[in-house]
Each structure stands twice: as C-alpha cells, then as structure tokens.
Amino acid sequence: MKINYLIAGALVVAGLTRCSDDNDKVAPFDTDLNAQILSDFSTGVASATYTELQTKAALLNTQVATLKASKTDANLAAIQQTWKEARTIWEQTEAHLFGPVATESIDPRIDTWPVNFIDLDAQLNSNNVFTETYIDDLDDALKGFHPIEYLIFGQDGTKKAVDITDRQMQYLEGLALNLTKLTTELGNNWSAAGASTNYIAAVSKAGEGSTEYPTQLAAFKELVNAMAGICDEVANGKLAEPYEAKNPSLEESPFASNSITDFTNNIKGVQNVYLGKYKTDGKGLEDLVRAHNLSLDADIKAKLDAAISSLGKITDPFGKAITTQAVQIQNAMDAINALKTILEEDLLKFVGEHAK
Secondary structure, eight states: OOOOOOEETTEEOOOSSSOOGGGGTSOSOOHHHHHHHHHHIIIIIIIHHHHHHHHHHHHHHHHHHHHHHSOOHHHHHHHHHHHHHHHHHHHHHGGGOOTHHHHTTHHHHHHOOSOOHHHHHHHHTSOOOOOHHHHHHSOGGGSSHHHHHHHHHOTTSOOOGGGOOHHHHHHHHHHHHHHHHHHHHHHHHTSSSOSSOOHHHHHHTTTTTOSSOSSHHHHHHHHHHHHHHHHHHIIIIIIHHHHHHTOGGGOSSTTTTOHHHHHHHHHHHHHHHHHTBSSSBOOOHHHHHHHHOHHHHHHHHHHHHHHHHHHHTOOSOHHHHHHHOHHHHHHHHHHHHHHHHIIIIIIHHHHHHHOO
16 A cells, blocks of 8 residues: 655654554564464364364264154254254354365365255165265265255255155265264364374474474464455355356255355354454464554454444345345445455465564
8 A cells, every 4th residue: 555644844644554653562573472373273263163063063963863763853953953053163164274174175075065956866866875985975066064954954944854755864864974074084183183184283383393384474374365265255256156146046055044144154263263262262363463553453353343244234045135135245245355355465464574
C-alpha cells in the first residue's frame, strides 16, 4: 500500500498504517513464543480435533451396527446426530488441511461432493461385497461423509429406518468402517506416539530438525496459507459455485440441510488456528500478532466475526437460499473474501517479518 505522509516541520501524521509503536518495544523474532504457538497448535488444535473426530467416527460405526440389529427411528436418529457432530469437527479441521490429510489423500476420500448417484445406484444394484477394503478402493465420490449422509437422511432429508434396504445397510456398514479407518489414521498421525509420521513433532519442532519444516517460518506459512485456503474454498467454491449456477445439486451437505453449518464451521476452524484454541486455550498466532501489531489483530478478529455473522444471516436452506437470499449470500462471500485477503496478504507478510 502506498501511503502519503504530510510533513509540516517536525509534524508527522501517524496512525495511517497497521504498524504500531509496539514494533520498537518487542524483538522481531521471539523463537520461544513461536515454538510455543506451533506446539499448542499441534496438540491443542490439530491433534485435539483429529482425536475427537476419530472418536465420533468410531461411535457412528457402532451405531450403524446397532441400527442393523434393531432398525428403529431412534437408532437412526442417533446416527444422524453423530454424523452432524462428526461433521462439525471435520469442517473445522479444514482450516489446517495439510499434513497426512493431504499427503495421504484422506481429505478427498472423506469429503468429496456432490454424490455420484448414478454410480452409487449401480453399486447398490450390484452383487459386490461392501468390505472396508472394497469401499476404500471406490471412487472418492462414492465414500466418506456424503454417501453416508445420503443413506441416513435420504435425498429429501426425511429418511425413516424402515426405508433403509438390506443392500443400503450393507453399504452403510462398509462406509462407516472406512470412515473409522481413515479418521483413525489421522488421529494416529497427529498423536505424540505417531504412526508413519508424528505430525505433532513435525510442526512443533519446526526449525529444530523437522524434515517437513526446516524453519519456524515454513510452519507459520503453512498455517496461514491453510487458513486463507479454506476461506477461498468457502467463498469461491462452496458458496459461489451453486449460487452462480443456481444449481442446488452442487450444494455440500444438502440431505442433512447442513451446508451453512458446514461453512460456518470452516470459518470457526480458521478462528481456532488463529487463537490457538479448540477445547483448551493455548498460544496462537493471535499472541504473536498482539505482541507487535494490535491494529492488525483487531482487524483480523473483526473480519472473522463478520464472516461468521454473515453466514448466520442466510436463514433459508442453502439450496433454496441461492434463489431467495441472493443478497445475504453475496454479503457472505464478500465478508469471507475480505478475511481471505487480510490473511494471505497482511498476516502472511507479518509472519515473514516475525518468524525465521
């Protein structure tokens, strides 16, 4: 940004930039604070969310077995509730969509949409045995959250237990088991013990022998780019594509009417990373920014609040809102893009100045 200064004698007009006098009082590189931020993110945000997701997926898998044994609406409702709870956690993790979730292609295997109904019906009409291994080898659009969503909610969200055929139940069993396997992989890879990769160590030890992140700056850039990336996906993909095409079939999570909740949790995930807070409050990027630039911190938080608030103003189901609440959807896209901009421009520049 170009800034013109009006100088009259010794008078300098201040306050035109986000830079504050705090910059003169705090050393630009606080490696101990930076290490604490990365450690608290790894354990308190990433590992905590993936561990909770793993637990929810395992519960859903157990509930599917219960439904198979006793096909009641109460048992189906329990699965639907657990699906929504798991979905809340998963969507928040999309604000840090790096590490094993990306390198092991777990994200597309869990969360590809929209559902491919033609191929899904072909599977249901086949004689294939829906083992977990068979499910894992299917096209991504035939496994994960959304085929499960379709089977437990129905295309119009009114599924009853009696409507679930034996063949659908077999498919649901394989899907639930596969989801449990994939979320377990994530939980293990973000645990202190680790699996093939201990990502807690990979991130928290950035700059101290981590092969993934040779510097703390590399890890901070990963965090900020992931935060900006999900903002871009929500504003310019999840919201914009169905809205601009006026095509509800492109909507994410339509069967459970969960789309706006999904998008809101994506932005709440950005907030989690920035604050270093999920169920417990640790050091986050917020603490580094506040040590040097209170104005930037306030601006980021204001844009986070505005993005979340704007999504809350879309009150119709999203598939309907794309025609009935155009203003609200446009306002949400604008607010989320404003958050994206401050992250990928101002915050990314800031971490480049205060991490090495």
